[in-house]
Every structure is written in C-alpha cells, then in structure tokens.
Amino acid sequence: MSGSRLAAMATAILWGFTYLLTTDMLPHHPALVAAVRALGGAVFLLAIGWELPPRDWLGRLFILGTLNTGVFFGLFFIGVMRLPGGVAAIFQALGPIAVLLLAWGILRKTPSAMQFLSVAMGVVGVTLVVLRAGVRIDGIGVAAALASTVSLSLGGVLMNRWGKAPIGFAAFTGWQLLVGGVELALVTLLIGDFGGGITVTNVVAFAILAVLLTGIPFLLWFKAISRIGAVNVMPFILLTPVTALVLDAVFKGLIPTAIQLLGVAIVMAALVVNYLASRAVG
Template sequence: MLSNQARVALTTALAPAVWGSTYLVTTELLPPGRPLLAAVIRALPAGLLLIGITRRLPQGQWWWRAAVLGALNIGAFFALLFIAAYRLPGGVAATIGAVQPLLAAGLAAGLLRERLSPRTAAAGLAGVAGVSLLVLRADARLDGLGVAAALAGAVVMATGVVLSKRWTSPAPLLATTGWQLTAGGLMLLPVALFVEGPPPASLTTENVLGYGYLALIGSAVAYALWFRGIRALTPTKVTFLGLLSPVVATLLGWIALGQELTAPQIAGGLVVIASLVVAQTTPKSPKAPKVPPARRTADAPAHPSTPVQRS
C-alpha cells in the first residue's frame, strides 16, 4: 500500500506530465506564432472558471498575495518562458530550467528553514544532467538574453512555489488556484495584445480543441493538482516533479510525431526518473543499538546511589 505522501506525489506528478504535452498541442492544434495568446488562454479563462465555481474572492492581504503568486507562478513565468523559447533552442531552455529544484531547495532553506542535504543537491545535479542528455543537442547555440530569461524563469517559478508554501491560504484550493490563474492571465493580457496584436478573427475546430485542452486540463486541473502538492509536500519535492515535463514531451514527440529517440536520450530519461525517486524518498536513519543492562558484580552495591561502607 502506498503512503499518503506517495499518493499525493503521484497525483502532483500528473501536472508536469500534462504540461509536457503543451509542445505537441501547440505545434499540432494551435495557430502558429501566437505563444502569448496561448499563455493568456491557458490562464485567464481557467482562473475565471474556478472563481465562478467556488464563488470566493480574496480577502484582506490575500488580494496582494494572490497577485504576487499569480505573477510569479503564471504571469512572469510564462512571459520569460516565451522569451527563452524564441531566443534559445528548446533543449537549452529546458536544461537551464532544470536547475529549478536546486533553486527551490536553496530558497526553502532560507525562507522555510528546510535542511538542504547533500543527497538533495546530488539529486538536483543529476536531474540537470539527465535533462541535458534528454534534450540538449551538440549544435545548440547560446543567446545571452535567452539564457537570462530561462534562468529568471526558473528563479521566479521556484520563488513562487516556496512562497505558495509559506503563504498557505485559508480558502479552498480551487479558489486559490483561480485567483493565481486570473492574476497571471490579467498580467499577460496587455503584453500579448502589444506583442502579437488582437486574436485571430476566426479559429478552426483544431484551434478550439487545443485552446480548450490548455485551459481546462493544462491549467484548471493541472494547477489545482500542483498547488495541492505544494500544500502537502515540501517545495523541493514538488519542484523535482517538474522535471517530468521534458521526459513526457520527448516521449510524445517519439510516439506521436515520429521523432528519433536515441540511446543518450533514454539514459537521460532514466537519470531524471532516478533523481525524482531519490528526491521523493527520505533515507531511514539507522537505529541505535540496544545496550544490554550492566550486570551487577558481587561486590557492587545494590543501590548505586548509596555509598559503599568500607571498614
């Protein structure tokens, strides 16, 4: 039987697994050249839907907290992801993003007083190495602005996860998820209009299906599972699960698009999975050996607290 924490980890892992399908949905179902529009539709309609279902608005300090978390987890993260995707090969961006668990572990140590163990650090480095084997290509080019955007995206997402753990909302999970998605979507909306212009005048059936999948499954469901995991698990364990996204994206590219799957990629995927398992498990501390009670010698006193009378 799985423990409760293991069940939560498995359900939380569904979120990055779903996000790993974003590339396939974007390339096969959505209109080309509109990534910011896709980001807005992923966030804003899903957030408004969850707020409508729960009928809960933020109260007091949660107005600005929801705005900050929405900017970190959704708005700023999506925008930086967009810049990195346009200026870097996907493998470079994914490899840089794989440092997120290490960043989250460091932030959790500073803000939440969680211990950063050598085991966690080693698992984090192994995760970065595994992702690089999985997606990085030898001819990958580097761009200074793209690298900075990818690294900043990892920083803001790690910060958002840690702050989401520190600021636990008293409201229901779906309401809190809706607040963040709405705040992030409202932040992205003017940026998308300025950069990409108004939405297309007409959409095909494939476009509608793709946007609907991103909004309902990729955001409303996936982020609810993600934020539920943040409430129940440590930020470090949650961010390690995010490494599943490039694994799922690679597998879907191989299955659905006929992309090549090489031996180094398979090895990289196995390394990523191993780092996830290590990060989710806690080593058992060795039990102290039992010390047998000392035998009382013939000349030892029956009560040690009573001094021995010597003649």
Template sequence: MLSNRLRTILVTALAPMIWGSTYLATTELLPPGRPLLAAVVRALPAGLVLVALTRRLPQGIWWWRALVLGALNIGAFFALLFVAAYRLPGGIAATVGSLQPLIVAGLAWGLLGQRVSLRTALAGISGVAGVSLLVLRANARLDAVGIAAAAGGAVVMASGIVLSKRWTSPAPVLATTGWQLVAGGLLLLPIALLVEGPPPATLSLANVVGYGYLGILGCAVAYALWFRGIRLLPPTDVTFLGLLSPVVATALGWLVLGQELTASQAVGALVVLASLVAAQLRTDRSAAPGPSSPSNASEGAPAPSSNGSSRTAST
C-alpha cells in the first residue's frame, strides 16, 4: 500500500503533467496568436466557478494575500511566460524555467527556515541539465528581454509557491484556488485587451473545446491539486514535480504530432525523472506540519482542519 506522502506526491504530480499538454491544446485547438486571451479564459471563469461552488470569500488579511498569491502564481507568471514565449525559442524558455526548484530551495531557506541539502542542490542542477538535453537546440537564439522574462517567471512562481506554504489559508483548498484564479485573471484581463484587443467575434467548436479543457483541467483541477500539494508537502518537493511538464510536452509532441524524438532527448528525460525522484527521497521530518501559528487565532480564523492544512505563519 502506498504511503500517504507518496500518494500525495503522485496526486500533485498530475498538475504539471496536465500543464504539459497546454502546448498541444493551444496549438491544435485555440485561435493563433492569442496567448493572453487563453490565459484569461483559463483562469477567470474557472476561479469564478470555484468561488461560487465553495461560497467562501476571503476574510481579513486574506483579501490582500489572495491578491498577492494570485498575481504571483497566475497573473504575473502568465504575463512573463507570454513575453518569454514570444521572444525566445521554447527550449531556452523551458531551460531558464527549470531553475525554479533551485530558486524555491533558496527562498524556502530564507522564509521558511528549511535547510537546503546537498541532494536537493544536486537534483536541481541535474534537473536543469536534463531539461536542456530535452528541449534545447544548438541554433537557439538569445534575447535579453526574453531571458529576463523567463527568469522573472521562474522567480515569481517560486515566490508564489513559498508564500503559499508560509501563508496557509484556513479556507478549503478549492476556495483559495478560486481566489487566486480570480485575482490572477482580473490582473491579466486589461493586459490582454491592451496587447491583443477584443476577443474573436466567433469561435469554432475546436476553440470552445480547447478553452474548456484549459479552464477545467488546466486551471481548476490542476491548480487545486497543485495548491493541495503545497499545503501537504515541503515546497521544494512540490516544485521539482514541475519538471514533468517539459517531459510530458515532449512525449505528446512525439506521440500525437509525430515530432522527432532524439537520443539526447531521451537521455534528458531520464535525467529529469532521476533528479525528480532523488529530490523526493528525504526523511519525513521535513514534511511534518508544525503547530498552528498564534497569529491564526488573533485573526479570528479557525484552526487548520483534517483536510491537510499546515500551520499559518504570520507575515
């Protein structure tokens, strides 16, 4: 029988695996040249549905915390991803993004007091090397703005992961997921209108299916699983799972689109998977939740329940 920790890791891993199908769904089903529109349609409707289903709004400091987390995890991350995707080949953007586990490890050490082990550092370096083999091409061109955007995307999402752990909400995971999706979607909406203009007047059935897939599975389901994993696992364990996205994207390109899969890509995938497994092989003491923070009681919030919430840390 699987341990609770391993089961949580496997369930959380479904989120980046779903995100790995985003490229395929976008290129095959969505209107071309509208990535920001796709980001808004992914986030905002899904967030509104989750808020309506849970009937839970933020209270007290969670209004601004939800806004900050939504900006980091959704709004700013998607916007920077858009800039990087347009100014860089996908291989370079993915390679820069693979630095995220190392950034999370550093932030977790500074904000959460979690020690960065040698195993974690080596796994992070191996992950970058594996992603490079998997997606990087020799003729890839560099662009300073694109590199800065890709690095900024890795930093803001890493910050969102660590702050999501530090600020564990007393509300259910679906509610906090909804808050962040709404906040991020509202932040992206004016940017999408300014950069891309109004939405297309008509949508094909394929467009509707694509937007529905990205909104329901790519946002509502995937981010709920992701934020649940952040509550139950150390942030470094969670962020290494994100390396599954380029692996899944490459596999789908080979299986569905008939793209060539080279020997170096296969080696890169194996290196990524090995680094991911190595990062999870640690003692359970780093994953054990601490006691509830006294600041939780002072804010009038209920104590964490059996749904897996860990302690809430004060700012």
C-alpha cells in the first residue's frame, strides 16, 4: 500500500476519535466547537509552515476553505450532536458515493462497476456498525450530516480539478482552516452559541481536537488527495465509524454485537475492493 493510502487511513482512524471527544469532553455548542477546531488547527499549521498564498489563488482558497472547513465542520457537529447512536456516520459513509458522482460530473472520470460496488459495500457495512434498534431520527441532524458529507466531497473533487496552490502543504491546509474558522467564528457570534463556563476538560479536548484531530489529519488528507485523487482517498473515511466502535468498546464497555462485527468485516472488504478497482483503473 502506498504512503498516500496509509496517510488517508491514518487520517480516517484519527477522525474516529472525534465522536468520543465530542460526546464526552466538549461543550454542547456545535458552532463554538467547530470554530475553535478550525481556528486552532489553522494556527498550528500556519505556525509551522507560514507562507502567503499568491493573489490568484485567494478565491479558490476561499471556496475550498468554505467547503472543506466552514460548511463541513459546522454541519458535522450539528449532525453528531443531534443524531444519537452514531447515525451521522451513515451519512459520512455516503462520501465515497458523492465523490464518485461529483468526479464523474466535474472531472469527467467515469466510475467503474468495482468502484460503485466498493462504496455500496461500505455503506452497508457502516450501517450495520452504527445503526441500532430504537434510534430516533432527527430531521435537522440528518440534513446537516448529509450536507456536511457533500460539502467535504465537493471540496476534495475541486482540489483535484485546481491542484495545490504553489505553497507548502502546511500553509495550503492552514489557510483553508483559517477561512472556515473565521466563517464559523462569525456564525458563533451571530447566534450566540457560547453556553456556560468552559472547564479544564473542555480546554484539553479543544487542544486535542485542534492539533491531533484537525491540523495533522487534514494535512495528511489533502496530501493524499493531491497525489492519488479524491476518488481513491474518500473510501478510507469508512474507517472512521469503525474506529469509533472500537473506542466505545474500550472506553465505555459497549461490546460490539455480531451484526456490528459483520459490518466491520464488510467495510474492510469494501476497502480491498476499492484498492483493486483503483489498480485496475490505474
């Protein structure tokens, strides 16, 4: 497996920790959490790789930052906080399908039957992993989770179309996070999504979220997209809910059922099929 695929895999696994952190350690204020996540990640990356983008890239960085950070983060946390039982992860699993369709329309890359098979298997697998009986479905949460997935998918496809700005990856990623962070901070101020006092636990969680679950993973994610394409990178996001399942078992004692383990096996099989499909296309 190539270094880019390993980077995408590591990113998806790290993102799996976000669910545990969000439900157990962060305040229940999605706009605030999203803004701190983006701005913290931006400060970290720009501190280690400061570069100014060329003027002709400002518009594209604004669009990419809005899609990959502003819209994605804001709607992601709304979905996670309103959809119990990990249902939001099902909509995240639709990301590979969204990327295939968007790449087909924007990049004129016709998906193969094996690629469609792999993402269909992934959706089935993730559904078995996270969906439980008796879960109430919140309409706003569903809309937010679905829209966040489409936003991140479109951002990845546009990165394929435009390429990378002529600056380092840390700066390229950091500027996108800064754009989204400023947008989310403005939303937080407008709606007053502050809540009560911030605890020490919240501060520690914010630091982990900004650096370990945002700055570093997004740097790896964007590198992988630039090298092997969004179509080959997005399927690894299926590992995020699988990681969340493992963490629930380890830290909360929620032992997975046989159905959930079957779902994990199907997700792994889907990744193998996707890898074989990418080799056949390549």
